[in-house]
Amino acid sequence: MFKRKQVPTVECQYKTNCYRKNPAHFEQFGHTHIQTIVQQGKENGEFVVPSELEFSKDIVKVQCEIVEKLFPHLMSDQPAKRVAIQTNKEEKVQAKEVPSTKTVLPETPEKVINIDESPSKLNPEAPVFTPSPKASTSSGPDSISVQLSNPQNDVVKEKEREAKRKIVRNIHEYFDVVAPKGKMAQKLEQAAPYNFFLTTITASKATHSEPLSVTFMELLDESLGELENSVHINFMVDIAWLMANYYFAGQDEKPMLVLYGDETPDLRMISSTKPNVTAMKVDMGGNPFSVHHSKISILCYKDGSSRIVISTANLYVDDWHNRTQGLWISNTLPPMAEDADTTAGESITGFRDDFIRYLTTYKLSKLQPWITRLRKTDFSSVNVFFVASVPGGHRDIPNRGPPWGHPRVGYLLSKHAAPIDDAAAIVAQSSSIGSLGPNVSSYCTAEWANSFRKDSALLGIRRTPQFKLIYPSYNNVKNSHDDLLGGGCLPYRRANNEKQPWLKQHLYQWKSKSRNRNQAMPHIKTYARWTDRGLYWFLLTSANMSKAAWGVYNKSSKIDPPLRINNYEAGVLFLPKFVIKSEKAMNYFPLDQDKNNIPKFPMPYDLPLTQYSPEDVPFVMDHLEYWVQQQGTSKKK
Incomplete structure (x- = not known):
């Protein structure tokens, strides 16, 4: 039986x-x-x-x-x-x-875990549901004639349609936080020179009105321009949620290209219900350890201008709910004159060239119209570097250096970062931790830190900087807005943690009281170095602290070993001499009020850092799975 x-x-x-x-x-x-x-x-x-x-x-x-x-x-x-x-x-x-009952499976860029961690299994994506004020219960001439011959039925149907219209048009039925329309351009202008935002937190009302907090729909705000088309490059995409944002922004009929990593039936079928939307799964070349993990949006406007958004958030409701996420939003990038030189309009950081080089690695004809457009777009206002990872084996490019991964970061720091005291730690902060080896020198302070420690100082004997990693403890998550469900974006596994016990002495808690996000668990990923003087550089990226994201050299190759990267990742690097338009204090960003009226850098977490206590343990996904199981068991009793 x-x-x-x-x-x-x-x-x-x-x-x-x-x-x-x-x-x-x-x-x-x-x-x-x-x-x-x-x-x-x-x-x-x-x-x-x-x-x-x-x-x-x-x-x-x-x-x-x-x-x-x-x-x-x-x-x-x-x-x-x-x-x-x-x-x-x-x-x-x-x-x-x-309390929220969101149960989500975190994104899983580290493939050391088993199939039970599949995002589609624990967090199935929503189906295609695009609210439409044109909805009707009539299906053809026959139904119309029946209604006309039955006035009473006609009244009933009209009431039904009116009820549907009222519900569909009520944005608050779908979104917990709705920002005032027409204000985003002003908000972006006031965020200069960093243009660095965090997502609003539903359960933290203080973030709803913060000048440096944004909702996804604000990216579509009419004050930024009249949208013509857009591209979204991401890992997990809930196409229903995405289209609902576009619908309420009045943009749901505009052409859209979506490149994604995690497949769902709704993404495969979206073109049949929304012909203006093309969704394509990124081909990872059959590598089961590779993940398409980048989070990028390209917004194009009818006046020929464009905008780039580099983010840490997936495109589904949970990532924009009670999780701390980061976004860099470019200024409006105007079109170049038709007869402009091909080298004109480039950023001082080379952002356009690096970004287009990244887009071309997809080898997708569907992307070509946007690549062509961006080649003729003025990026001169961009003041950050584009830093990315692309799957495959990579070597240096003549006159350009390493193209991807941690060596690219090292190359940029060695050319542009001011000399930094070796006592300044390299601080990583991520939502997932990879297999980093049997000790800290296996990868972190050897290969990886060999790139992240670099600056423009003359070569000489240098000490290896301390490695610190901000990652939520069990108690951080337990006290979050969503209790242990707040750890749904933290896919670190107990089995992996037990293989690297050395890591605990390098771990620091998630603390963000200064940004009203102490209880909003971080899905943001950042890397930085600072001293009491200020912040020497800051990196916002989709890349977690892992070999899959940053790459590892193939040590079996004795001569010119290639860098092996598994994932697609994307981020932006902030360096003071490019961001601060001032002759003073060019070596670091201020972390407090500056006497030269240079805006302080908006750090996403509290300083000084809070180290794990002896009793603290890192949150692992096993905690959440056991908790959910216990919740189900207790309800059955």
Whole structure:
């Protein structure tokens, strides 16, 4: 006798507003309203959707079919009496008092973990749902004639359509934080010269009005320009969430290209429902250890100008909810004159050339129109370096040095970073930790730090700087806005941690009271060096502290060993002499109020750092999995 599949006890956080159609989602989370409808059985071969859910009737029916197939015993049980379904709107006051039940699988750039860590398995992406004010219950001439011959039915249908329009158009039903429209250009101007933002935190109201906090929809704000088309290059993409942002920004009909790493059925099928959207999975060349991990957006406007966004956030709701994420947003990049020289309009940092070189590594014809456009775009206002990683084996390029990974960082620092005291630690901060070897000198303070320690000082005997790594402790996560669920973006594994016990003495807690994000677990990744004088450089990137992200030299090759990189990664490097337009204090960014009125650098975490106590342990994904299992067990009792 086969055992019945258990209906999930952890309720989907979206309740009656859930529009997902992925069966894996319904295996993971309970949907009481759907289960109730299924238990009530069918009439004339169809599930009966109550009037409370009429606005999403078609989606609810599909969800019921999914639940019926997954849990057929719900239908075979005694049919339940038809009852009214309580909607999210009725629960809204109560729901705000309940902790978030987001369960997400973190992105997994480190492939030392098993298949159970697949983002699609623990965090199924949402289906294609694009709100549309044009929605109608009529399907053709026959339905129209029936309505005309039945005035009463016509009134009912019109009420249904009106209800649908009201719900669809209420942006607050879909987004917890909605910034005022038309203000983003001013916000970006005031963020100069760094243009470095953090995402707003739903549970931290202080961040909702911070000048250096942004929502995704603000990137589409009309004050930045009239959007013509866009490109999103990312790892995980919830196309429904992305299109909902575009819809409410009034941009959902504009051409869009999406390059992604984690595949879902909705991404594969999006072009069939939204012909203006092209989604393509990035080919990793069959390497099971490679991940397309970059987070980039290219926004193009009707006046010919463009904008580049380099981010640490995936394009789905959880990454823009209660997680600390970082974004660099370029100024408006105007088009060049048709007869302009090909070398004109380049940034002093060479950003355009480096960025286009990165885009060409995809070898995608679909990207070519944007590459062509960017070649004719003026990047002279860009004051940061583009730093990236690309899968494969790499050697130096004549007259340019290393193109990718940690050697590229070292090359730029050796040319442009002011001399730094060796007592200044190299501080890494990431949301995942790779297999770094049996001791700190296996990779961190040897190969990796050999690049990150560099500056423009003359060659000589130098001490190896101390290595520090900011990564949330178990207690950091336990006290987060979402309890242990806040660790859903931290895919470090106990098995990996046990192989590198030396790491603990280098670990520092996540503290961000100064930015109102102490309880918002970091998915941001940063690298920096500073002293009491100031910040010598700062790197914002998608790259975690791992060999897969930064690369490792192939030591089996005795002569000119290639650098082996697994992942696509992207980031920006801030160096004072390019960012600060002043003859004074060119060697470092101020970390406090500066006498020369140079804006202090907006660090995402608190200084000084707080080291792990003897009792502290790093958060590992095993903690979350055990906690979720226990929650389910306790509810069954």
